[in-house]
Amino acid sequence: MKSTKFSPMTQEQIDKKWWEIGNYFRRNSLWMLMYCTGCCAIELPPAMTSAYDMERLGMGPMATPRQADVLLVTGYLSLKTLRRLIYTYEQMSEPKYVVGFGSCTINGGIYHDSHAVINKLDQYIPVDVYVAGCMPNTEAVMNGFTDLMGMIKNKTARGWLDYKERNDWYKKNQLDSLGEVLVHDEFHE
Amino acid sequence: MMNSMNNVEFLNELVNSKFNVVKTEIINAEQMSFIVDSRDVHTLLTLLKTSGWKQLSYLSAIDWIKEDEFELVYIVFNWDRPVHIQVRTRIKRDRENASFETIIPIYPGAKYYEREVHEFFGIKFPGNPDFHKQLILENWDDMPPLLKDFDPRAYSDSHFEKRDYPEKHINLNNQESKQEKRQKRNLKSLLLRNGGKK
Ligand code: SF4
Numbered sequence: 001m002k003s004t005k006f007s008p009m010t011q012e013q014i015d016k017k018w019w020e021i022g023n024y025f026r027r028n029s030l031w032m033l034m035y036c037t038g039c040c041a042i043e044l045p046p047a048m049t050s051a052y053d054m055e056r057l058g059m060g061p062m063a064t065p066r067q068a069d070v071l072l073v074t075g076y077l078s079l080k081t082l083r084r085l086i087y088t089y090e091q092m093s094e095p096k097y098v099v100g101f102g103s104c105t106i107n108g109g110i111y112h113d114s115h116a117v118i119n120k121l122d123q124y125i126p127v128d129v130y131v132a133g134c135m136p137n138t139e140a141v142m143n144g145f146t147d148l149m150g151m152i153k154n155k156t157a158r159g160w161l162d163y164k165e166r167n168d169w170y171k172k173n174q175l176d177s178l179g180e181v182l183v184h185d186e187f188h189e
Numbered sequence: 190m191m192n193s194m195n196n197v198e199f200l201n202e203l204v205n206s207k208f209n210v211v212k213t214e215i216i217n218a219e220q221m222s223f224i225v226d227s228r229d230v231h232t233l234l235t236l237l238k239t240s241g242w243k244q245l246s247y248l249s250a251i252d253w254i255k256e257d258e259f260e261l262v263y264i265v266f267n268w269d270r271p272v273h274i275q276v277r278t279r280i281k282r283d284r285e286n287a288s289f290e291t292i293i294p295i296y297p298g299a300k301y302y303e304r305e306v307h308e309f310f311g312i313k314f315p316g317n318p319d320f321h322k323q324l325i326l327e328n329w330d331d332m333p334p335l336l337k338d339f340d341p342r343a344y345s346d347s348h349f350e351k352r353d354y355p356e357k358h359i360n361l362n363n364q365e366s367k368q369e370k371r372q373k374r375n376l377k378s379l380l381l382r383n384g385g386k387k
């Protein structure tokens with residue numbers, strides 16, 4: 001018998017509702033994986049400790065990529081670190097978000113003409129939020145995190161979907177700059 | 190206990206009595222540098238190691254492109270007499286065949302430093318079984334990057350995508366500059382901090 005009060009929802013609508021519920025909890029409890037590549041990482045200790053206390057936003061550090069939601073890329077990335085970063089990013093479980101810190105991830109910053117570091121992070125992995133500055137102020141970092149939460153709420157933090165949709169494009173860029181993404185070195189083989 | 194000046198004098202005596210040092214430099218009480226002929230490096234390092242300088246802290250190189258020479262800098266350290274010693278020597282700058290005998294028999298840890306120098310300057314170290322292996326740069330496809338005639342900007346331009354800045358980012362929607370307002374506000378907050386006076 002059909003209920004007169006509620007019209008039944010399609011599976012799609014039900015999924016969407018569950019995603020909304022999931023997003024609510026997700027954005028209020030973000031576990032971050034800190035890939036502290038550059039000097040911008042020094043902004044994290046004040047953000048995490050009593051000065052700004054990011055735990056009041058519900059954010060905490062996480063030790064492994066598989067359990068983390070947010071990947072923080074704090075600063076310049078050499079080709080070597082980029083390889084490891086792509087590994088790490090691909091290991092994270094979905095949905096996953098990326099925050100890029102500092103001008104180094106945006107346009108290369110003071111290392112824009114270096115032979116060793118890449119210039120534009122969103123060429124290789126999708127970035128949801130950039131925090132500008134060299135290094136960014138801790139307030140800016142906190143602001144970036146609240147922006148990310150807002151984006152999760154508005155469903156605009158779609159980087160991980162983009163990575164699936166345009167995977168060929170990202171892979172091509174990775175290969176263009178890196179030659180090969182797989183890591184070969186004597187210490188791991 | 191010996192004080193550190195004694196250490197420097199001791200070293201000066203030790204090295205200069207046995208070697209034909211091109212130049213001795215006393216940088217301060219904890220640092221000395223000896224410039225020697227490239228043939229003397231191995232014997233000098235052996236002497237220093239047997240005298241207690243048993244840690245190889247670093248091996249670096251300098252590219253003197255105008256003089257057509259590479260300079261190798263060995264830095265050794267002693268835990269009983271706290272003096273860092275730099276042993277400097279120059280070899281011919283030959284892009285393809287510059288080479289220098291390894292010091293692995295004296296300092297086994299030099300293995301990795303020599304690989305690094307080979308990677309960044311292209312100097313070969315015969316006697317080191319894997320000096321040619323990659324260590325820091327992965328899949329490097331150009332000339333050694335710390336040579337002075339390497340152009341990092343050209344390499345970066347050709348390998349890494351740059352961000353384009355369309356003009357509208359510079360002056361968004363023809364807004365006028367807020368610089369003056371900002372300065373006034375800063376001044377005011379400064380005044381307030383000083384108690385509103387002056
Ligand atoms: S943006 Fe500045 S502070 Fe951040 S990693 Fe780059 S150079 Fe360091």
